[in-house]
Amino acid sequence: MKSNRKIEHSFYARPDVLQIAQELLGKVLVSFQDGMLTSGMIVECEAYTGEQDKAAHVYGGKRTKRTEKMYGDAGHAYIYFCYGIHHLINVVTHSKGVPHAVLLRALEPVEGIDIMMARRKKLKLDYTLTRGPGSLCQAMGIHTRQNGVSLLGDDIWIEDRGIVIPEKEITCGPRIGVDYAGADALLPYRFWIKNNKYVSKAPKPKSKIKES
DNA sequence: CGACCGATCGTCT
DNA sequence: GACGATCGGTCGA
Numbered sequence: 001m002k003s004n005r006k007i008e009h010s011f012y013a014r015p016d017v018l019q020i021a022q023e024l025l026g027k028v029l030v031s032f033q034d035g036m037l038t039s040g041m042i043v044e045c046e047a048y049t050g051e052q053d054k055a056a057h058v059y060g061g062k063r064t065k066r067t068e069k070m071y072g073d074a075g076h077a078y079i080y081f082c083y084g085i086h087h088l089i090n091v092v093t094h095s096k097g098v099p100h101a102v103l104l105r106a107l108e109p110v111e112g113i114d115i116m117m118a119r120r121k122k123l124k125l126d127y128t129l130t131r132g133p134g135s136l137c138q139a140m141g142i143h144t145r146q147n148g149v150s151l152l153g154d155d156i157w158i159e160d161r162g163i164v165i166p167e168k169e170i171t172c173g174p175r176i177g178v179d180y181a182g183a184d185a186l187l188p189y190r191f192w193i194k195n196n197k198y199v200s201k202a203p204k205p206k207s208k209i210k211e212s
Numbered sequence: 213c214g215a216c217c218g219a220t221c222g223t224c225t
Numbered sequence: 226g227a228c229g230a231t232c233g234g235t236c237g238a
Contacts, residue, residue: 065223
């Protein structure tokens with residue numbers, strides 16, 4: 001599928017992954033699979049800041065077959081399989097050899113909602129359709145077999161449709177599901193659009209953590 | 213509500 | 226052989 005609003009390489013190739021993560025809010029993830037187009041606005045994501053980030057798969061320079069795509073050039077997708085059930089998609093940023101990435105955690109559905117509902121086996125449209133990284137991949141038909149696809153290509157890409165999220169509507173807080181990361185689990189590297197119903201509900205913090 | 217638990221399998225130790 | 230950057234269901238208050 002061609003698109004003239006596709007975000008280009010220079011957006012992903014910047015060094016500040018926290019900035020990129022914030023800017024991804026309001027952008028539209030588009031997937032063209034099996035002749036079917038689906039899309040959704042990114043409303044929640046998390047930044048992973050490379051080899052010194054204890055929550056990242058590449059922590060300590062763990063460059064393995066699984067994490068190899070994180071070390072590739074910016075503007076590609078790192079898609080991996082988790083908990084034996086779910087596929088999760090990351091946007092690789094920075095530059096070749098520097099494994100930064102943004103995990104896409106939730107979308108607000110835009111196009112192909114009926115297709116997404118069928119993939120998710122949902123009879124009613126509600127926030128569970130594309131809330132959570134595993135759910136959004138299932139809805140968009142994203143699978144680990146597409147690990148490493150270019151986001152500049154015609155299968156999966158991100159568009160700028162001119163939606164601007166005012167800074168006061170962006171909130172940040174600790175990332176989800178990374179309790180094993182010690183102090184790094186507390187870093188405010190998760191970003192979301194305030195009051196958007198498709199955003200994950202954070203689990204109860206083990207210790208007092210302030211959001212915003 | 214919140215807490216808990218089972219599903220399910222590729223990857224790394 | 227253990228363990229996830231999860232999800233959805235159940236159970237009890």
